[in-house]
Amino acid sequence: MGEDEITFLTKGRFLMQAKKYGNALECFDKAIKLNPKYAEAYNEKGNALLILGKIDEAINCFTKATKINEKYITAWKGKEVALLMQNKQDEAIRCCDTITGIDPENEEAWVTKGFLLSDIHRFDEALKCFDKAVEINPESIDAYNKKAEVLLALGRFDEGEKCRQKIEEIKREVRVKKMKKLMKKICLVGDPAVGKTSLVRRYVYDMFDDKYLYTIGAKITKKVIDISYPTHDVNFTLMIWDIEGQKGIGKVHSTYYRGADATIIVCDVTMKETLENIPNWKDAVFKVTGEIPLVFLANKIDLPNKVFNEKEIKAVASEFKAPYLFTSAKTGENVENAFITVSKLLLE
Numbered sequence: 561m562g563e564d565e566i567t568f569l570t571k572g573r574f575l576m577q578a579k580k581y582g583n584a585l586e587c588f589d590k591a592i593k594l595n596p597k598y599a600e601a602y603n604e605k606g607n608a609l610l611i612l613g614k615i616d617e618a619i620n621c622f623t624k625a626t627k628i629n630e631k632y633i634t635a636w637k638g639k640e641v642a643l644l645m646q647n648k649q650d651e652a653i654r655c656c657d658t659i660t661g662i663d664p665e666n667e668e669a670w671v672t673k674g675f676l677l678s679d680i681h682r683f684d685e686a687l688k689c690f691d692k693a694v695e696i697n698p699e700s701i702d703a704y705n706k707k708a709e710v711l712l713a714l715g716r717f718d719e720g721e722k723c724r725q726k727i728e729e730i731k732r733e734v735r736v737k738k739m740k741k742l743m744k745k746i747c748l749v750g751d752p753a754v755g756k757t758s759l760v761r762r763y764v765y766d767m768f769d770d771k772y773l774y775t776i777g778a779k780i781t782k783k784v785i786d787i788s789y790p791t792h793d794v795n796f797t798l799m800i801w802d803i804e805g806q807k808g809i810g811k812v813h814s815t816y817y818r819g820a821d822a823t824i825i826v827c828d829v830t831m832k833e834t835l836e837n838i839p840n841w842k843d844a845v846f847k848v849t850g851e852i853p854l855v856f857l858a859n860k861i862d863l864p865n866k867v868f869n870e871k872e873i874k875a876v877a878s879e880f881k882a883p884y885l886f887t888s889a890k891t892g893e894n895v896e897n898a899f900i901t902v903s904k905l906l907l908e
């Protein structure tokens with residue numbers, strides 16, 4: 561059974577990806593032979609020829625494609641690029657005109673046209689194109705960038721500077737829009753008097769959002785933090801659950817743990833049994849929540865009478881593959897860090 565034109569086109573595209581342009585051309589020719597009205601095949605042939613530096617032939621192919629399908633924007637763009645490679649700005653601009661005629665909302669075409677016009681010093685017309693692009697997309701950084709360049713070239717520094725400011729503003733807004741918002745429940749556990757409540761109090765200065773859940777015996781404190789990554793920000797609303805009063809492990813309501821996204825287990829460096837109890841606290845939480853991210857805190861590091869050292873806490877932490885930190889609710893050491901560590905774990 562013979563292969564049809566679509567198969568040849570597909571094959572050709574794969575060969576293009578594999579950088580086998582000569583073989584790709586053969587496929588496109590075969591596709592065209594089977595279907596002389598195959599606009600896509602002409603367009604792809606044009607692309608291959610463009611890469612091979614056969615610009616005139618490429619232009620012919622793109623032209624052919626646009627004759628078969630007058631509204632074939634991709635082919636018009638290909639032709640525009642090919643014309644530019646021959647320094648035929650005027651003709652390239654006419655391609656842009658055609659594209660904006662087919663699709664008046666084509667922001668990219670307006671920016672390109674403006675750029676081409678500025679290249680041949682038709683600055684006023686260029687500025688109008690950039691304004692049109694901004695009208696279509698008020699966040700077009702590309703349009704503002706090019707507009708700023710033209711304005712600066714014209715010596716209109718104030719207006720150029722305004723464009724630059726606008727770009728910074730857009731970038732900031734885009735970052736805010738891209739910001740992921742997450743709400744997470746974090747439950748604090750650990751023996752009585754290890755410093756859980758003090759840690760929350762130290763971390764969350766603003767206690768107005770506190771809520772007491774008398775039936776469960778828990779207090780919930782809300783804290784909002786933004787964590788910045790190179791490409792985006794994450795906005796966390798941490799709902800920090802703290803055990804009310806001085807309750808030991810068996811006395812905590814299972815609702816306290818339910819739905820927790822992460823847990824912070826606290827021990828006190830001046831009380832040995834608080835470290836020994838860590839695995840029990842972990843089991844109590846995981847029994848309800850399943851495995852969730854956890855962070856160990858060895859609190860009261862400011863006190864002199866320590867009864868265990870880093871090695872011992874490290875041993876427990878590595879057993880559960882969890883990070884650990886030495887903290888002091890009194891001095892504030894590592895307190896913020898502890899909550900940031902938990903938040904980052906929540907993203908992994």
Ligand code: G3D
Pocket residue numbers: 750751752753754755756757758759805806859860861862863887888889890891
């Ligand atoms: P809990 O919520 O885990 O039960 P709390 O613990 O926060 O109520 O703290 C118990 C006691 O330890 C409190 O003392 C508190 O001030 C103290 N404490 C908590 N964290 C630290 C710390 O990092 N360093 C020192 N030095 N003390 C801490 P009181 O005397 O009020 O009971």
Ligand code: MG
Pocket residue numbers: 756757758802803804805806
């Ligand atoms: Mg407490």
